[in-house]
Every structure is written in C-alpha cells, then in structure tokens.
Amino acid sequence: MARIVMKFGGTSMAGTERIRRVANIVRRQQAAGHEVAVVVSAMAGETDRLVGFCREANALYDPAEYDVVVAAGEQVTSGLLALTLQAMGCKARSWLGWQLPIKTDDAHAKARIEDIDSDALVASMQAGEIAVIPGFQGLDPAGRVTTLGRGGSDTSAVAVAAAVKADRCDIYTDVDGVYTTDPRIVAKARKLPSVTYEEMLELASVGSKVLQTRSVSLAMKEGVRVQVLSSFVDDDAPLADDLPGTMIVSDEELEGLEMEHQLITGIAADKNEAKVTLTRVADRPGAVASIFGPLAAANINVDMIIQNVAKDKGETDVTFTVTQADLDRTQALLEEQKETIGFYRMITDSKVTKISVVGVGMRSHAGIAATMFKTLADRRINIQAISTSEIKVSVLIDADETELAVRVLHTAYGLDATDAG
Ligand code: ADP
Ligand code: ASP
Ligand code: MG
Numbered sequence: 010m011a012r013i014v015m016k017f018g019g020t021s022m023a024g025t026e027r028i029r030r031v032a033n034i035v036r037r038q039q040a041a042g043h044e045v046a047v048v049v050s051a052m053a054g055e056t057d058r059l060v061g062f063c064r065e066a067n068a069l070y071d072p073a074e075y076d077v078v079v080a081a082g083e084q085v086t087s088g089l090l091a092l093t094l095q096a097m098g099c100k101a102r103s104w105l106g107w108q109l110p111i112k113t114d115d116a117h118a119k120a121r122i123e124d125i126d127s128d129a130l131v132a133s134m135q136a137g138e139i140a141v142i143p144g145f146q147g148l149d150p151a152g153r154v155t156t157l158g159r160g161g162s163d164t165s166a167v168a169v170a171a172a173v174k175a176d177r178c179d180i181y182t183d184v185d186g187v188y189t190t191d192p193r194i195v196a197k198a199r200k201l202p203s204v205t206y207e208e209m210l211e212l213a214s215v216g217s218k219v220l221q222t223r224s225v226s227l228a229m230k231e232g233v234r235v236q237v238l239s240s241f242v243d244d245d246a247p248l249a250d251d252l253p254g255t256m257i258v259s260d261e262e263l264e265g266l267e268m269e270h271q272l273i274t275g276i277a278a279d280k281n282e283a284k285v286t287l288t289r290v291a292d293r294p295g296a297v298a299s300i301f302g303p304l305a306a307a308n309i310n311v312d313m314i315i316q317n318v319a320k321d322k323g324e325t326d327v328t329f330t331v332t333q334a335d336l337d338r339t340q341a342l343l344e345e346q347k348e349t350i351g352f353y354r355m356i357t358d359s360k361v362t363k364i365s366v367v368g369v370g371m372r373s374h375a376g377i378a379a380t381m382f383k384t385l386a387d388r389r390i391n392i393q394a395i396s397t398s399e400i401k402v403s404v405l406i407d408a409d410e411t412e413l414a415v416r417v418l419h420t421a422y423g424l425d426a427t428d429a430g
Contacts, residue, residue, distance in 0.1 A: 011176040012044045012134070013249075016144065016166035019053035020183040021240040022086045025093075032093040033244050034181070039099065039139060041248055046130060046140040046173060048166040049090055051082025056145075056159070068337060072117035076146075076156045080106070083143030083162070091141045101139040104130060106146035106154065111165065113147035113155045116308055120147055120155035121223070122164065125172035134173070142169060159334075163224035171231035178233050179249050180220065181240035186255035187212075187219055189424040190276040195416055197425040201274065203256045205263050208274045208367055211401045215365035216279030228257060260369075272370035273377065273422040278411050279363040282312060282330040284393065285339060289353035290327050292319035299350045300327060303342050309335045313363070313394045313405060327352075328394060330405065333359055361393065362411040365403040366418060378402045384421040390414055 015038065017031050031049075039045045051059075059079045063070045087103040094101035109130060113120035130140050144162025147155045157164050163180060170178035187209065188198040204212070206229035213222040219237060228235045238254030246252060290296050297316065304311055314329045331339050336357060343355055371377050378395075381402055385392060390413065394405040406414055419425055 010042050010044065012173060013038060014046050014048060014166055014170040014173065014175045014178045015249075016048040016162060016178065016180045017050065017090075017240055018162065018180075018182045019050045019055070021181055022049055022051070022090070023053040025089070028086070028089050028093050030244065031181075031240055032090060032097055032099075034240060034242075034248075035090075035094065035139060036097050036099050038248055039137075041250075044134040046134055046142060046169055046175075047090065048142045048144045048162055048169055049083060049086045050144050050162040051086055055082040055085075069341065073153055076117050076120075076154050080143075080146040080154050080156050083145050087141045087143040091139075094139055094141070099139055100137055101141055102133070103141045103143070105143055107148045107152075109142070111142075111147040111168070113149055113157070115149040115151065115153070115155065117149075117153075117155055119158040119308070120149065122147060122157065122168045122227075125168055127169075127172040130169075131173055158221070158223070160218055160221035161223070163221040164227060167224045167227045167231070167233050167235065170233045170235075171227065176234065177249075178228070178235045180224075180235060180237045182219060182237065183239065183241055184219065184237075185239035186237050187217070187257075187275075189274070190415055190419055191217070191278070194278070194412055195419050197416075197419060199424060199426040201255050202253075203258045203263060204274060205260050205369065206257055207260070207400065208369055209257050211365075211367040211398070212275050212277050215363065215367065215401065215403055216277040216281070217275065225257070271368065271422075271424070272374055273366050273368040273424065274370075275367050276415055276418050276422070276424070277365050277367065278415050279365070280408060280411065281333050282361060282363050282405070283333045283336040283357060283359040284328060284330050284361050284405065285336075285343075286326055286328045286356040286358075287343070287350070287352035287354075288326050288356065289324040291351050292323045292325045296350065297327065299346065300343070301329075303346055304331070304339060307338060307342055309339055309342075313396045313403070315394050324353075330361070330363070330394070360408045361405050362408045362414075363403050363405050364411070364414050364418065365401055366422065367401045369400050371400050371402075380421055381418060384417050385414060388413060388417055 091101045112124045144165035192198040235257040
C-alpha cells in the first residue's frame with residue numbers, strides 16, 4: 010500500500026464528463042489498495058475569467074479581494090469531484106484551504122505555503138475516505154483567503170504530499186510527461202523519461218508551465234517524488250504505477266538511469282514578460298537602486314536587466330522586464346517616483362518573449378550561448394536582452410518570432426525526435 014497525492018489540472022477538470030473520468034482514475038487508484046488525496050484546479054479558463062472580472066471592476070485591484078474572487082474556481086471543482094466520487098460509491102469529502110487549514114504568508118496573489126495541518130487529513134485517508142483539496146488557495150495569518158500565483162495548484166499538491174508524507178505526488182495534466190519543449194508548439198518535441206529537480210526548476214522558471222516553479226523547489230527541498238502524466242487516458246488504462254510519465258529525480262538518481270544525459274535538456278518560451286525602458290537616467294550611484302527599490306517593496310519581481318553605457322551628459326537608458334500581470338502597477342509606481350529617479354521617458358512593450366535553453370551539461374561545455382546567438386542570427390531574429398545562469402541562457406525577442414525561434418533552436422541542439430513529423 011502506498012500513500013499517493015494525485016493532482017488534476019484545469020483541462021482535466023473542464024466539465025462534468027472530464028471530472029467523471031478523473032473520478033474513475035482516482036477510484037481505481039484507491040481500489041488498487043492505496044491511500045489517496047486529490048488536489049484539483051479550477052476548470053480550464055475559469056481562473057482567467059475570474060481575473061478578467063477583477064480587472065473590469067478595478068484595474069489596480071486590491072490583491073486581497075482578487076484572491077477572494079479567483080480562489081472560487083477551485084472551490085467549485087473540489088465539491089464537484091467529491092460529489093462524482095460519491096456517485097460512484099466512494100467515500101469522499103472536500104477540504105477547503107481554510108478548513109485544513111493550508112497556512113500561507115500574506116503576500117496576496119502570490120502567497121507562500123508555510124504549514125499544512127495534516128492530522129485530520131491523514132485520519133480521513135486512513136479511514137478510507139478520499140480527501141479532495143482545492144489547489145491554489147490558502148489562509149493568511151489574519152484569516153483571509155490567499156492564492157499561490159498562477160499555476161499554484163501544483164504547489165498545493167506537492168505541499169500536501171510533503172505534509173502527509175506521501176510516497177508519490179502524481180501530477181495529471183493534458184500531456185503525458187515533460188518534453189524537450191512544449192509539444193503543442195514543436196511537433197518534434199521528445200518526451201523525457203526523467204529530468205532532474207534542478208533542470209525542471211530552471212525550465213519551469215523560464216516558462217515551461219507544465220509545473221509551477223515553486224512546486225519544483227518545494228519538491229526538491231522536501232524530497233517529494235513527483236511524476237508528470239496524462240489524465241487523458243481510457244477508463245481501463247494501466248494505473249500510474251505501470252504507466253509512468255516523466256519522473257523528476259535527483260542528480261544521483263539520474264546518473265543511475267541514463268548512460269549519457271543530453272547537453273541541453275529543454276527549451277522554454279515565456280510570453281508573460283513585458284519590457285520597460287527608462288530613458289536618460291542619471292549615470293550615478295544610487296540611480297538604479299531608486300528604480301528597483303520601490304518595485305521590490307511592492308513585491309514586483311524584476312527579471313532581465315540591461316543598463317547601457319552612459320552617453321553624453323552622464324545619462325543612460327535602463328531596460329528591464331517584469332511579468333505582464335505586474336506591468337500596470339510597475340508603470341504607476343515609476344510614474345509616482347519620476348522626480349526621484351529622474352528619467353525622461355518610460356517606454357513599455359508587451360509584445361516580447363523570453364526564450365531559454367536549459368541543461369546541466371552547460372556546466373562542462375562551452376559554446377552553448379554562441380550556438381543560440383548564431384542560430385537566431387541566421388534567421389534574422391533580433392535579440393533585445395540576454396541573461397544567463399549556470400545551467401541556462403535566456404534571450405528576449407519579438408513575440409511574433411516565438412515559434413520559429415523555438416523550432417530552430419530545438420533542431421540546432423539536436424533535440425528533434427526522429428519519428429515525428
Ligand atoms: P494543467 O492545467 O494540467 O495544470 P498546464 O496547462 O498548466 O496544465 O500545463 C500543461 C501544459 O504545459 C501542456 O499542455 C503544454 O502545452 C505545456 N508545456 C510547456 N512546456 C512543456 C514541456 N516542456 N513539456 C510538456 N508540456 C509543456
Ligand atoms: N486555477 C489556477 C490557475 O489557473 C491554479 C492552477 O490551475 O494551478 O492558475
Ligand atoms: Mg498548470
């Protein structure tokens with residue numbers, strides 16, 4: 010007998026027929042002799058719809074009230090899944106974020122899980138009841154509802170798995186594993202049998218939304234075994250134990266599994282960034298701090314940063330990227346600080362994509378970045394910004410060139426599957 014946390018994403022939960030199929034997978038997993046808890050997302054498109062209502066109500070919305078609205082999608086699906094399981098003769102009940110509770114900090118709209126009270130949950134699982142937990146939501150110290158950032162149900166699932174000391178956390182989605190790049194963009198993408206925590210962390214953080222970044226760092230920290238697999242299977246398909254998707258493994262485990270790891274593991278595209286340029290900023294100590302200080306205080310993450318060399322008059326342009334969701338607040342804050350910072354104009358551009366290549370092989374091989382720049386140059390794709398880490402190179406390009414860039418890089422690094430069109 011194993012204890013398994015199963016997580017189902019938005020497309021898996023999109024409508025009563027899909028929920029029936031999910032319930033069937035859950036019922037069969039329990040019938041195979043396992044203790045199960047299930048974490049669910051809102052129906053596909055529902056969170057976007059709720060976010061849209063918040064924007065219409067107030068463009069500069071209060072994140073605490075935003076959380077009240079957007080957490081609702083998961084409340085609906087957790088109740089529906091419990092009802093469907095009951096209709097199949099299973100014992101099941103929902104546990105909302107505030108009922109467990111899933112305790113978070115108070116960073117609304119991007120809260121971090123601090124603790125999960127798992128006693129009641131474990132007792133119910135041991136009694137043969139299927140616990141259904143809405144992902145994405147939690148409770149802050151003041152007793153207000155929080156959400157964990159888009160895609161946060163993955164993190165809820167890993168946190169629940171850590172709290173109940175699950176043997177495995179199975180993340181069911183609409184693809185059957187982690188691929189070398191988004192299989193919906195590149196037909197020649199290849200499924201990876203395993204990927205290391207570190208690589209998955211980088212891939213997720215640069216836009217492979219198959220797993221939320223925080224879910225991977227939490228799994229790595231807590232040693233949770235995570236598997237990515239598809240819920241789009243026949244009702245009598247083999248269970249997760251026999252139909253493995255992609256396993257997230259440690260470096261040591263990977264060495265035992267694969268003779269030779271590819272130099273580049275994967276390529277990701279992130280369309281959620283926006284570029285901000287402040288022109289004619291004074292080239293003096295403290296100028297850059299006066300830009301990024303207020304953004305940090307407002308919990309706005311800055312990703313890529315470029316500062317040009319000073320032109321005449323000791324002035325320079327500063328360019329950086331933030332998420333598109335933070336763009337309105339960034340603009341408002343910088344306008345407020347215009348006098349203090351002393352810039353001339355603010356230019357913003359949301360039509361950009363960040364393309365990243367990731368692989369642990371980069372540590373020991375030179376020339377990965379050079380290949381990237383040359384491949385893009387050959388296609389006349391202009392690079393607007395660059396950033397690197399030990400196992401990643403990222404570039405910012407025009408959003409219209411996203412697909413082309415991913416495809417040519419996938420080929421250039423020898424990642425194309427030989428049997429796909
Ligand atoms: P869910 O609703 O189940 O959480 P998501 O839409 O968040 O699903 O994540 C699954 C999607 O991630 C896939 O449909 C796929 O388009 C996308 N994706 C991006 N990069 C990858 C990758 N490297 N491997 C697999 N899927 C990827
Ligand atoms: N429903 C939330 C979202 O769309 C959380 C999730 O699905 O993981 O971002
Ligand atoms: Mg997701």
